[in-house]
Amino acid sequence: MMTTTRTRKNLCTDMVIAGVGGQGVVFLSRLLAEAARLEHRHVLTYESHGMAMRGGSVLSHVRLGNVHAPIVGPGEADIILVVAAAEIANVAAFAHDRTLTCVNAGADDTAAIAATALPGRVAIVDATRLAVSLQAPRAVNLVLAGFAGCAAAFPFDHQALAAALATMSPADKKKAANIAALKCGWNAGVELD
Amino acid sequence: MNLTSTRVLLGNEAFARGLVENCCAFTYAYPGTPSSEILPAYLAEARAAGITVYGHWAVNEKIAMEAALTAAATGMRSCAVMKQVGLNVAADPLMSGAYTGVAGGMVVISADDPGPYSSQTEQDSRFFAMLAKLPVFDPATPDEARTMVARAFTLSEECHLPVLIRPTATLCHARQDMVCAPVPAAARQPKFVREPARWAATPRHRYRLHRELNSTLERLAADDTFRFAPNDDQPVPLAVVASGVAWAMTADLVERHCIPENELLLCKVDLPFPIHRASIEQLLRQAEHILVLEETYPVIEYQFRRGDRVSGRLDGTVPTAGELTPELVGRLVTDRLKRSRPPAPAPAMNAAPRRPQLCPGCPHRASFYALKKTLKQGFYAGDIGCYTLGLNLQALDTCLCMGASITQASAFYQVHSRTGTLIPPIAAVIGDSTFYHSGIPALINARQEDSRFVLLLLDNLTTAMTGNQPTPASGCLADGSPAPAIFPEKIIRGCGLPEPEVVDPYDQEALHRALRAARTYALRPDGGIGVVIARHPCMMDPAARRQARRFTVSLSDACTGCGTCIREFECPALRPPAAEGGSISIDPLTCVGCGLCRAACPFDAIVCTPVAAVTREPRDRAAGEKTREITR
Incomplete structure (x- = not known):
């Protein structure tokens, strides 16, 4: 018979990642899960429903620690990563007063972000521009992850993420570019804490 | 670890x-x-x-x-x-x-x-x-x-x-x-x-x-391996009996809010049927009230056989349809505990989710378009697969279960023919995998009844909806090893119907012609079921995408922004005008360049310029560069 331990929620981190199809949201959740595995932490992830569509909304839930269900409840996300700024309205319900939300946004998106009025702290990085400047336009997700990694609240720094990248795809031809993307995000985020 | x-x-x-x-x-x-x-x-x-x-x-x-x-x-x-x-x-x-x-x-x-x-x-x-x-x-x-x-x-x-x-x-x-x-x-x-x-x-x-x-x-x-209540008689005001993911969500809630065991006893059922009787009897003795949380029907709840002390889906405490969410579980448990509710969540997320659409370049879209144009005001019996999305194109009237399209077309014909009422054009639309699954007995039955309709078999050579699993026509097994390939045209001929016409739906004119011929055959006194096989590989197949002819699609000044293309063709790459009176635009990231949308514009405003056949494989490009180097 499985019983639950009724302890205060400690060492648990709930994360939500939002973006659109093709941006590597699912890849990012798998990367975080792999990073957790390497640090001997328990992890549960889940991609929220909806028929697969190119360009459609994708929402990933990543839960670290001793939890049972893979879904993050409303107002319970400690970290929110928004890969496409237009998706920010879809994650507003997950935020609480101490949530750290990292948004990939350019100058055009500031109005949308302000309109959402997320509780907690919102950090903005133009990950698309940084990824393009690295000539790795598909690595937006990794730039954003590296950026978030600077925050003390975020469970993995860029080195932990790089280690997870290496075990996930050992024969990755873009390995150097991917690690550069993580690092570039990290450098952009040094002032986060 | x-x-x-x-x-x-x-x-x-x-x-x-x-x-x-x-x-x-x-x-x-x-x-x-x-x-x-x-x-x-x-x-x-x-x-x-x-x-x-x-x-x-x-x-x-x-x-x-x-x-x-x-x-x-x-x-x-x-x-x-x-x-x-x-x-x-x-x-x-x-x-x-x-x-x-x-x-x-x-x-x-x-x-x-x-x-x-x-x-x-x-x-x-x-x-x-x-x-x-x-x-x-x-x-x-x-x-x-x-x-x-x-x-x-x-x-x-x-x-x-x-x-x-x-x-x-x-x-x-x-x-x-x-x-x-x-x-x-x-x-x-x-x-x-x-x-x-x-x-x-x-x-x-x-x-x-x-x-x-x-x-x-x-x-x-009676097997105690499946006991789900603790083996003591400690009285408790509330027991929550849950199984599956509903249990996981309840367990998270209990831990997050540190609800003590003397306030809420959470019991996890591993084997919902047959239920462990002793656990049921004990909980009925021990708990003042029992709340059952399970998906989707009240299987555990029924086995309690006690409506007075047990609540769940049977008494409407838990909604009788839909999935359980952490939010709903939280509300149900806190309501029962009479605790203050957790802070009210922000308004519902994803206010207007996009409805699912056929992929850009999907051959089914071209087939539905031709069907609507040739069998106007018809009865279209649909089936289960990607092509159920023909609904969006107003090209499907029914969707019952796997293989039903052929029988529904046949029965629709019989109902009108035997009551002497006017028979509208009738079409059955079925995919290749669904045809093998349960369309074949339906075809034999329809043929035996001498029903008259057009059967449009959408053959994309794969089981597309569920992730491109092989079909009996693929010539391979699940592990990729070779197997005999079985093609639908042979089966159709075996039912005493003429060899069906196989058309590429990308060739709209040919498909229109074939559908009209099938309709004529269905109406002929010595006719039967007019079968057209619209065969084109699924666009999710990378090899098919590489081989496809490509166009650069754009809008000319003739576009009035009327939106007919979006309504009639519904390709995700077609974007509505940004402002009133503006023009339709093509999303270059979504467009695969199939050029099929051209037919959907009443003003011929969609311009498709063929892209010169270039090999787009990076490896080939690298090889080409090498050759140049050597020549140099």
Whole structure:
């Protein structure tokens, strides 16, 4: 018979990642899960429903620690990563007063972000521009992850993420570019804490 | 934690891993969301572990179930995998197999879809297990998906019955870290022991087998392995009895809010049927009130047989349709505890989700467009697959269940013909995989009734909706090994119909012509069912995408922004005007350059310029550069 331990929620981190199809949201959740595995932490992830569509909304839930269900409840996300700024309205319900939300946004998106009025702290990085400047336009997700990694609240720094990248795809031809993307995000985020 | 044996697996991969860890040598499946990943993962896990297994995409779920029952009758361990509506198709062998039983262990994985998100119904496979009088497990986490396979095989061999495992979509598609068990080498050999009174039981023997089944269930209901209430009589104001993901969500809630055990007793049911009787009796003694949280139907709740002290779906405490969410579970539990509610959540997310659409370049869109233009004001009987999205194009009137389109077209014809009423143009629209699944008997029946309609077979050479599994025409098995290819035109000819015309739907003129000819044939006194096969590979097939002719699509000044193309053609790459009076635009990231939308503009404003055939393979480009270097 499985019983639950009724302890205060400690060492648990709930994360939500939002973006659109093709941006590597699912890849990012798998990367975080792999990073957790390497640090001997328990992890549960889940991609929220909806028929697969190119360009459609994708929402990933990543839960670290001793939890049972893979879904993050409303107002319970400690970290929110928004890969496409237009998706920010879809994650507003997950935020609480101490949530750290990292948004990939350019100058055009500031109005949308302000309109959402997320509780907690919102950090903005133009990950698309940084990824393009690295000539790795598909690595937006990794730039954003590296950026978030600077925050003390975020469970993995860029080195932990790089280690997870290496075990996930050992024969990755873009390995150097991917690690550069993580690092570039990290450098952009040094002032986060 | 050992890093090498700790893996992060999808719920469906965890099932596959469980099958391989438990020497399941034969697995039969029919693809269906949310169960489709299990069979490919099973083959991959076995390959990685260096053991030999047989995994097969059966033509339908009934065949998968019959094959698995037969393998288990020879003493081998077997499994049948399907989605919940597939279990309806497999009901006949399942019901009978509950009486005849198994020699080797047999597990049936039937994945439910509360919501529903990609199914016709929200039905609960655990109820089906109850109807068949078979035990059913309800795993709560991906790791439990793996370990419950082991428990199900053990139980199956102990009581000589097929045992069901019922996951929900959330579990199938969640990932979790787990410590995998080693894979033992397969040691069993098949040995069928003749026992006509069992394997070929006549009604007289069936009565005896039914009594045997009943006593097995009674024994299981008394088996303390499945106790779900703690073995003490400590009184408690509220007991929450839950199973599956509903339990996981409740457990998280209890831990997050530190609800003490003397306030709320949480009980996890692993085997919802047959339910552990002693636990039920004890909870009724111990708890002032009992709340049952389960998906999707009240299987556990019914077995309490006490409406006065038990609440759940039967008394409407829990909504009687739809999936459970952490938010809903939180509200149900806190309401019952009379605690202050957790802070009210922000307004509902994703206010206007986009409706699903056919992919850009999908050959089905071209077929539906031609169908609407040639059989105007017709009755279009649809079927199950990607092409159910023909609904968006106003080119589908019905969608009942797998294979129903042909029978619905036939019956629609008979209803009008036999009542002497005006017969509108009738079309049945069915995909290739669905045609094999259950369209063939329907075609034989329609032919025998001499029904007259157009049958449009949308043949994209794959089972597209569920992730491009092979069909009987693919010429290969689930593991990629070669197999005889069976083509639909031969089957259609075998029903006494003329050789159907095979058209590429990308050639709109040819498809219009073929559909009109089929309609003429259906109306001829000596005619029959006019069959057109619209054959073009699915655009999700990368090889097909590379081979396709490509156009650069743009809008000329003739565009009035009327939106006819979006309404009639509904390609995701067509974007409405940004402002009133503006022009339609093409999203270059979404457009695959098929050029099919040109036909949908009443003003000929969509301009398609052919792209010169360049090899787009990076490797080829690199090779080309090398050649240049050498020449230089």
